Amino acid sequence: MNALSLFPFFAAGLVGSVHCAGMCGGIVGAFSMAAPRRAFPVAIAVAAAPAMALDGAARVLAYNTGRIGSYMAAGALAGGLLGGGARQLAGAVPLQFAAYWLANLMLVALGLYLMNAWHGLARLESAGRLLWSRLQPLTRRLLPVDRPGKALALGALWGWLPCGMVYSMLMSAMLSGSAAGGAAVMLAFGLGTLPALVTMGMFGNLLQAWTRRRGVRLAAGLLVLSFGLLGLARASGGIDIGWLGALCLTPPGTAQ
Template identity: 60%
Template sequence: MPLALVPVFVVGLLGSVHCAGMCGGIVGALSVVPGAARPIPLRVVPQAAPALANVLAYNAGRIASYMAAGALAGGIGEGAGALARLPALQAGGYWMANLMLAMLGLYLMDAWRGLARLEQAGQLVWRRVQPLLRHVRPLPGASLGPAKMLAAGALWGWLPCGMVYSVLVTAMLSGSAAGGALVMLAFGLGTLPMLLGLGLLGARLRAGLRLRGVRLACGALVLGFGLLGLVRAAGGLPHSWVESLCVTAGVAA
């Protein structure tokens, strides 16, 4: 993974505590196989294999949707390439990306809920996507196979999420569809460990992630990334050592 994408990966990793509430229920349900009343622990390998395949397929579909959204955002940025090369607009975009990151940190800490307004705007897309989920609903007493779970994940990836929207600003600043997709791939891979754990451990992990101390710690770290980037944008930090810790306008260029 290019060094410039590491901050995006870490934001996904830390921000995935938010996924416990947004997606924890559905990914936990995916690990239940017919005849089982609860998620199968990984140590029961023969029984866990179908659950693991379902969870992996779901997450592959989810990350693919993130990449599609990133490619769209990056393409928009590429379309405005002539303007983006203006120093003032480049600087403004960099400030916006790190401001969104700071806002995400406050959002994760439950200290400020402004990103929820972006989620409300995302309902315009979600209202068109949500009805499609009925086509991948499991029959009573049965579980979905990996193919349908891939489709379910691809649809669920469009669920309104302030965390995703904040990273899409960075994807737009990448300046190309390929760059935007790469930014969202790094973000999606960052969320993957947590969502795999939620799918295979279910309520036990969700209970831990809902602890206020966990959310505060993760949110504070994300907030720190954003503030560090803003201080750098103001010219208060040298670029040499801090480059790998900040989201930059050319993160995937």
């Protein structure tokens, strides 16, 4: 699995972060306000401003490191245990073709979800609620998030929040067939979400209003939808478009 083949997952995270802004933007934005506030003379407050900004940035980055780390752990499990096991099954090629179709259909569903055209993907989130019900109480012990260590731990827990977009990426991680490949898929996806969530953490609600615009969500959904449709066309052997084949999910043996 090369860097170019990971581009669809990075792009899905990048444009899909309009959804992340709604789910995680609030807690990430609160990190910049988490440090205890005290009354200081104006001169001292101005002098301390750079240090306070640096501390807020450290907490935001720590949170996202923990979050992406959990994505990678889930991807390794999906690719190593599920994908690796499926690959060992006799006559696995038909199963792999079916899985590739399903993965691309998940991308189509994600595109429609981002466009607010169909919410069927949200139903998958109920599958993760049992695990989240066990983890959520632990998050309260980490509040207030006044140190990077707490932010790292909270991000690691928050990475398991039920999310249809993450689940659609885990399907692709499973198809990698290895723990390393699954972790790489989720790393690419997580890095794609990073710009929006870091900006959200540093500048509060300024970005959140932008991500709620209909035009932004429509453009993001159309891009993810195009990846899924391209993958479905390639998997069916309907088109051969050279190097663009690296930008979609295709089963083994498909023309390159």
